[in-house]
Amino acid sequence: MTVRAPPPGTLGNLTPDEQEKLQQAWIHLLRLCGSKSLEGVSFSEPVPDLTHELRQQMSDKSPDTFREGLWGFILSEHPDALVLRFLRARKWDVEKAMVMLVSAVNWRLERDLAETIIHKGESVGLKKAPSADDQGFISQYRSGKSFVHSVDKESRLVYIIRVREHDPNAQSGDSMETYILHNIESLKMLMKPPDDKCCLIFDMTGFGLKNMDFHVVKFLVSVFEARYPETLGVILIHNAPFVFWGLWNMIKGWLDPVIASKINFTRKSADLLQFVPAENLQTSYGGKDSFEYKYIEPVEGENAKLEEVEKRAEIQHERNELVDEFELRTSEWASLAADTSAEKEKASRRTETAEHLSKNYWTLDPYIRARTVFHRLGMVG
Structure with a gap:
């Protein structure tokens, strides 16, 4: 089986310049999150502070609210995958990409997607x-x-x-x-x-x-x-x-x-x-697949874990600790020049944390998301 190379500008296929833009984007996001991981960190290249301008996209919501909204957007995927989509959409203009991403996070919070779409479903x-x-x-x-x-x-x-x-x-x-x-x-x-x-x-x-x-x-x-x-x-x-x-x-x-x-x-x-x-x-x-769509109805009891508040809080606490670790790893990685041996070492540790975050999400999923037809078909998890 041939393994396809990732498309340009995606995870695993970034130029040094694109990687540097990704690092800059994360510095802006960590600032918006009010992350303490940036304290005492010096950067190989100065990154202008756009926090005031970007916060206007958030209707002056608190750093904690933005952080919750950002990680509610990421969920199971590698955090970089989300950020890279916005960078590509704005042709690697970091400031424009951050304005777009922060606006999208604010929109999700305003529409309460976590509750009305994901939890209720x-x-x-x-x-x-x-x-x-x-x-x-x-x-x-x-x-x-x-x-x-x-x-x-x-x-x-x-x-x-x-x-x-x-x-x-x-x-x-x-x-x-x-x-x-x-x-x-x-x-x-x-x-x-x-x-x-x-x-x-x-x-x-x-x-x-x-x-x-x-x-x-x-x-x-x-x-x-x-x-x-x-x-x-x-x-x-x-x-x-x-x-x-x-x-x-x-x-x-x-x-x-x-x-x-x-x-x-x-x-x-x-x-x-x-x-x-x-x-x-x-x-x-005109193809060869005999599949015909039929909706599989929700089943009584399939969402019982949504009511297990204490267990959800326990798993969410583990996730919060992993987010803290990822932010720390990210600040260390983002402070280094792209494509250097030191940067690659920090990137590897950061990737491990991202994998732990994804695994944690699938433990959390039944406590925050009503089962979907894809769950009932066994396609996710």
Whole structure:
């Protein structure tokens, strides 16, 4: 089996200049976190203090609040993977990348994603008396309008959206936003560097004006551009009917050039097979995979650990200690010139701590996240 080299600008494939930018980014983040690990540390190159400017993106939230929000964004992945996505999105301009990342952390805190998306999630499907928005949310999963299955030729998760199944009037805009965010946060558990992007297929077969939802389109564009950058690898708009093209002229004006550059239009099975191998493409699209989506309902008792407050606190305490250690290792590493023997030694110890953090997260996960369909399928953990 051939091991693919990580793409340029990702974990394991950074130039000395990119590594230096990553180090600078972490110095800014540690300052924003109010980390004591920076005390007494001198840097090989001076790093301007942008704390005041960046804190304005946080609506003057405290350093502890920012730190909690940042690590609530990282969760199971290597901390550098998150930071690198924002650096790539801003073409390695550290200040612009930090403004973007801090704004995204603030947005997550404002929307209370930890509670409303991660902790609550699909558990609403077990409610005896769900609210209208709860019903609107869980009905999206049951409808089969979107699902993930297999990977494309670049080992990116394939996520299919069957647009004909969408009725803009069947649920509120809030329910749709919750559904979209829950899908993204759930997919993040499955996407590991270097395969931390997805192949998004919009199946336009049977699309009509009754399916068009401008609110959803604008929301998708905004979150992938500003909140989850560098998450989309390729976008395939498949089998678009004539009625779509009049709308497309409007939609493409909303797109960031980076997102627009990822879009491909496909019509036949042969077009899709350029991106997805036949054994991974469903037979309905001309492939060899007989998979058909069926939602697996939440099960009574599957979220029992969410109520175990003391155990959660115990594991969270272990995680906090690992975060302290990672910040210490990071300040030591970030103070050294990139690509030196001393820097490489510090980087190795830091990587070990990052691995411990990831392992700790999977212990913590059932205490902070309602089980998802991916948990029930045994795809994560």
